[in-house]
Amino acid sequence: MAFLQQLFPWITNGPLILVQVMSGLSVGMFLFLVSAGMSLIFGVTRIVNLAHGAFYMVAAYLMSSLVSLFPGHPLWFWVALLVSSLAVAALGGLIEVTLLRRIYRREHLLQLVLTFGLILIIGTLVLMVWGPENRTVPRPTALAGSLDIFGQPFPTYYLLVLILGPLIALALGLVFYRTRWGMLVRAATVDRDMLGALGVDVSRLFTQVFILGSWLAGLGGALAAPVVAVALGMDAEVLINAFVVVVIGGLGSFAGSLISALLVGQLQSFGILIFPAISIVLLFALMAVVLIVRPWGLLGRPEE
Amino acid sequence: MQWREMVGRLPLPLPLVEVRLQLWAVLLGAFLVVIPHFLSTFYVFLLTEMAIVALFAAAFNLLMGYGGMVSFGHAAYFALGAYGAALLVKKAGFPMLPALAAGPFVAAAGALLFGFFIVRLTAVYFAMLSLAFAQIVFTVIFKWYSFTGGDNGLLGIWPAAFLKSPIAYYYFVLAVTALGLAALYAIVSSPFGYALKAIRENPRRARYIGVHVKRHQLWAFVLSGFFSGLAGALFAFFNGSVFPDLAFFNKSFEPLVVVLLGGMHAFSGPLLGAVGFKLLETFVSSRWPVYWPLVMGAILVAVILVAPQGFAGLLARLAWWRKR
Numbered sequence: 001m002a003f004l005q006q007l008f009p010w011i012t013n014g015p016l017i018l019v020q021v022m023s024g025l026s027v028g029m030f031l032f033l034v035s036a037g038m039s040l041i042f043g044v045t046r047i048v049n050l051a052h053g054a055f056y057m058v059a060a061y062l063m064s065s066l067v068s069l070f071p072g073h074p075l076w077f078w079v080a081l082l083v084s085s086l087a088v089a090a091l092g093g094l095i096e097v098t099l100l101r102r103i104y105r106r107e108h109l110l111q112l113v114l115t116f117g118l119i120l121i122i123g124t125l126v127l128m129v130w131g132p133e134n135r136t137v138p139r140p141t142a143l144a145g146s147l148d149i150f151g152q153p154f155p156t157y158y159l160l161v162l163i164l165g166p167l168i169a170l171a172l173g174l175v176f177y178r179t180r181w182g183m184l185v186r187a188a189t190v191d192r193d194m195l196g197a198l199g200v201d202v203s204r205l206f207t208q209v210f211i212l213g214s215w216l217a218g219l220g221g222a223l224a225a226p227v228v229a230v231a232l233g234m235d236a237e238v239l240i241n242a243f244v245v246v247v248i249g250g251l252g253s254f255a256g257s258l259i260s261a262l263l264v265g266q267l268q269s270f271g272i273l274i275f276p277a278i279s280i281v282l283l284f285a286l287m288a289v290v291l292i293v294r295p296w297g298l299l300g301r302p303e304e
Numbered sequence: 305m306q307w308r309e310m311v312g313r314l315p316l317p318l319p320l321v322e323v324r325l326q327l328w329a330v331l332l333g334a335f336l337v338v339i340p341h342f343l344s345t346f347y348v349f350l351l352t353e354m355a356i357v358a359l360f361a362a363a364f365n366l367l368m369g370y371g372g373m374v375s376f377g378h379a380a381y382f383a384l385g386a387y388g389a390a391l392l393v394k395k396a397g398f399p400m401l402p403a404l405a406a407g408p409f410v411a412a413a414g415a416l417l418f419g420f421f422i423v424r425l426t427a428v429y430f431a432m433l434s435l436a437f438a439q440i441v442f443t444v445i446f447k448w449y450s451f452t453g454g455d456n457g458l459l460g461i462w463p464a465a466f467l468k469s470p471i472a473y474y475y476f477v478l479a480v481t482a483l484g485l486a487a488l489y490a491i492v493s494s495p496f497g498y499a500l501k502a503i504r505e506n507p508r509r510a511r512y513i514g515v516h517v518k519r520h521q522l523w524a525f526v527l528s529g530f531f532s533g534l535a536g537a538l539f540a541f542f543n544g545s546v547f548p549d550l551a552f553f554n555k556s557f558e559p560l561v562v563v564l565l566g567g568m569h570a571f572s573g574p575l576l577g578a579v580g581f582k583l584l585e586t587f588v589s590s591r592w593p594v595y596w597p598l599v600m601g602a603i604l605v606a607v608i609l610v611a612p613q614g615f616a617g618l619l620a621r622l623a624w625w626r627k628r
Contacts, residue, residue: 108428109374114608121598240439247432280443284436288433291421
């Protein structure tokens with residue numbers, strides 16, 4: 001124990017550990033929102049949407065413009081949150097209908113490269129509209145301060161995410177497991193051709209799923225805007241993290257992304273304490289181990 | 305039969321580019337040897353870069369076009385080759401040529417180590433694990449200040465005295481690239497290359513006829529890593545320095561874009577792609593640097609929707625129309 005304490009001086013600091021767990025949970029919740037959308041889209045359409053991070057970035061930039069329209073208004077922040085995430089959902093729908101729909105039957109590789117092309121296009125458009133400077137989004141006044149947890153400060157805004165994240169996970173769970181539409185989505189994940197043969201309009205289902213997935217990316221980006229630097233390049237960063245989460249949890253598995261997002265959140269939160277220099281390597285090392293031991297992820301299904 | 309089906313079913317290699325290969329190679333070689341004397345240094349540098357990118361993309365295409373394996377982390381092997389050579393010069397005081405020759409072996413060793421795990425997976429999972437290892441390589445290079453110089457990079461990696469002039473180094477790169485491409489061509493035309501294509505088309509059937517699938521894939525991965533490393537080492541001495549972005553994931557998409565642009569189902573695809581990619585990059589990004597990614601993205605989307613076989617596919621289509 002003494003040895004451990006020498007190595008990690010924080011190990012007996014209960015409040016600090018509690019705060020780390022909580023901030024890990026909130027990071028996990030952000031990751032969950034983004035990766036759930038990505039995993040959902042993959043599960044149904046079999047497309048790994050590399051532009052998912054770009055959607056997240058667009059929402060954050062939209063948020064930065066919208067929030068500054070009526071800075072003091074207490075309700076405006078929530079309106080902006082809704083508007084920017086819905087705008088991104090609409091963008092996703094537009095892209096699905098005009099581009100992705102034409103390549104569902106093509107090689108995976110071409111689908112990947114197409115969505116990669118979208119990253120480049122969206123990134124440049126964002127640069128043209130908002131310019132190269134980083135932007136900041138103020139937190140709503142009610143959530144601007146920080147809480148005192150046994151003497152450790154904890155930003156109040158993260159509490160919002162800690163509450164909103166599980167609520168959205170619950171809502172999604174209810175949709176997937178308690179509604180007819182959710183049943184169709186799960187059926188499409190298992191065998192979309194069979195679903196089509198049974199008379200379901202698969203093409204419309206794909207569009208709907210893509211819109212829902214894009215909305216989740218948008219919500220993640222809009223929610224994250226006040227706590228991250230809204231900058232070019234945030235798309236790549238979140239894309240890689242979401243990828244890792246989705247791969248660890250199992251592509252196409254909703255519960256898998258939830259568990260894996262929480263796991264990765266904790267890993268990031270404590271990784272910084274334990275190995276500050278190489279915390280990012282921990283993430284990829286975890287992904288590598290999962291892929292080697294269980295290539296289809298924690299809760300995914302082996303691909304045939 | 306529609307041309308679409310024709311192009312889809314053409315056996316590798318494509319006829320137009322391959323049948324008269326020797327003649328074309330000689331003509332092209334003569335052209336490439338003479339041309340720098342009529343060009344400014346700027347274009348000599350551009351040609352040098354084209355050759356390096358072509359070698360990198362051809363190495364990448366051994367995996368993608370011939371093996372059907374898409375790596376999202378090939379920058380790792382390019383960077384291992386570049387850093388391997390640069391570190392030998394800086395830390396061990398090697399002269400240029402031995403350092404350059406050692407670079408690819410460093411990359412191949414990395415490819416063997418990572419590839420051992422990566423080839424166990426397929427499709428998206430293959431791509432993801434290769435990305436994960438590449439990010440680890442990037443982070444190690446980026447964080448290990450005392451050894452790799454971190455984001456300061458390593459400076460002063462210059463070629464030997466007799467290769468100092470741009471044209472001399474261009475000839476050197478041209479010769480090494482030609483050798484590399486010849487080796488890659490020999491590989492894809494060998495029984496090994498045919499086994500690789502068989503695996504790409506149908507891994508299960510390949511296994512039934514007695515091909516050791518994973519071993520072939522691992523060899524392809526190591527060879528691809530080796531030649532990517534060679535391109536990386538050439539680049540290190542061309543650039544005079546190495547930086548961690550060589551291993552960053554943006555760099556991993558470069559050969560992918562080049563191969564896609566040129567056409568992945570032809571040996572000449574990566575070469576055509578490298579020329580087209582570099583020309584576009586130079587002219588678009590010198591005039592409208594901000595719009596370059598936009599143009600690149602639009603081209604990618606257009607290529608996929610309209611001409612999924614790239615330039616080589618367009619040429620084949622042209623040849624087919626002429627024959628009709």
